Amino acid sequence: MTEQPKVSAQRLTKKFGDLLVLNDVSFDIKKGEFVCLVGPTGCGKTTFLNLLVKLTEPTSGNVLIDGVPADPQKHNMSFVFQEPSTFPWLTVEDNIKFNLEIKKIEKQEIQKRTEHILEMIGLTEQRNAYPGQLSVSAEQRIVIGRSFAMYPDLLLMDEPYGQMDIKLRYYLEDAVLKLWRETESTIIFITHNIEEAVYLSQRCLIMTPKPTTIKASIENPLPYPRNVSAPEFIKLREQITDMIKWW
Amino acid sequence: MSKVKKIDVYYILSILSVLLLLAVWWAASAVNESLASPGQTVERFFRLIENPIMGKPVSVHILASMRRILVAFFAASVAGVGLGVCFGIFPTFRRMFWPVFSILRPVPPLAWIPIVILWFGVIGDTSKYIIIFIGIIMAIVINTYASISETDPLFLKAAKTLGANRWQTLVHVTLPNSIPAIFAGMKTGLSTGWMSVVAAEMIAAKEGIGFLINMSMKTTPDTALDFVGIVLVALCSSLVSFVLSVIERKLCPWLELDVK
Ligand SMILES: Nc1ncnc2c1ncn2[C@@H]1O[C@H](COP(=O)(O)OP(=O)(O)OP(=O)(O)O)[C@@H](O)[C@H]1O
């Protein structure tokens, strides 16, 4: 018997009015897998994640988590949106604690994790600041910290590092890999950056322009930590880049 | 450094505008004999302290008005936020009661005076509380409802995917996000509230600032006494608004930021 996939899209179709966005898309994502979704702008990557967490309903087809429809109150998952979604009325620290408190985790454990996360996103000194006082990239770091804090089984990240400078991006790429290793979570990571996709993921799902289908699913067997200038890395990166040139 | 200077300039401008108002008042009273001047008003105030009307010192009038506005304000805030939240989060409740509310909302609170007095009598404060309550609650309901129903969908999406249920979303997201708008509603409500206080006291009271104002028309016109009432209302309402903004600043520290 094969193991139940963590995420399973079954003949998923989504239309907005007459606009056909996802056209009969099916794929599975295994437990503990790190998958990058790569596709042209407007092809429906964000829409797919929204369907996955039930922020919108599919026109037809199904998408399941652990074999059942998503329920954020039960599934331990978190979602880093494309735009910074901090709560401006909470301090950096309270933003990070938000769902730990909602999930009624023990106080000591909350504090321990918060310290660790603040350290990781480099905002320990700004813990009492409000998001409005920080830069957009710092805001996005808060959101990333908030989603890491609950050690999610399923982590959805929608171009999380788009706003960041290179150095911060490299640092946070390693941070998400570390989290993935430590918590054995399943991660779906959307990016336009092929190098980032090859650096992070075990598999890239390449999407076509609208109406969207999966053009290819490319396994990436390179061992971690990956070296972006190794010939095999460059070869894989070129292969994927070639595949999407016609966008 | 330049910031400090800017604040100083604004400070001076505010003082200037108050002085300007006094100057206009003074000029108007110089032109028109029957209008009391600022000086006469101050003098009338001291005379009022020496010779209280119907034996009641000024403090009694001030405290009576303050008590009425504060009690009504407190009740209207609790009820107004509650109603606004219900309109905002219960579609059925909104469909049932929003039309009723919309019909009643534009009715001036003073129009209720005869009915309320008929039901609750002139004596005692109940009828005054009700009139003032009606004056204050409308703006609070509207603002609460509007800001709850216009909550940034991104906040709601974030709360939902973070596993918050409806109640947690309300308490931890929608309400905190609405606090500034609720306070704006409270401030608007207060100004209608003061109008209702004075009107209700002019019609049916034995004490209060409105009662003083009403007395200024009783025998020979006493515009100085009217101005005493006007200034007292202005000062009291400024005091209440000031306390309210202090509370707001305490509750909304994130609004106190320098712009990004
Ligand atoms: N609520 C909506 N109503 C109507 N059209 C929508 C809605 N949401 C998305 N769309 C459309 O669906 C298509 C896919 O949008 P989506 O945001 O999923 O793209 P994306 O792949 O995430 O793009 P990007 O890389 O720019 O983030 C776009 O054409 C968009 O205009």
Ligand SMILES: [Mg+2]
């Ligand atoms: Mg998108």
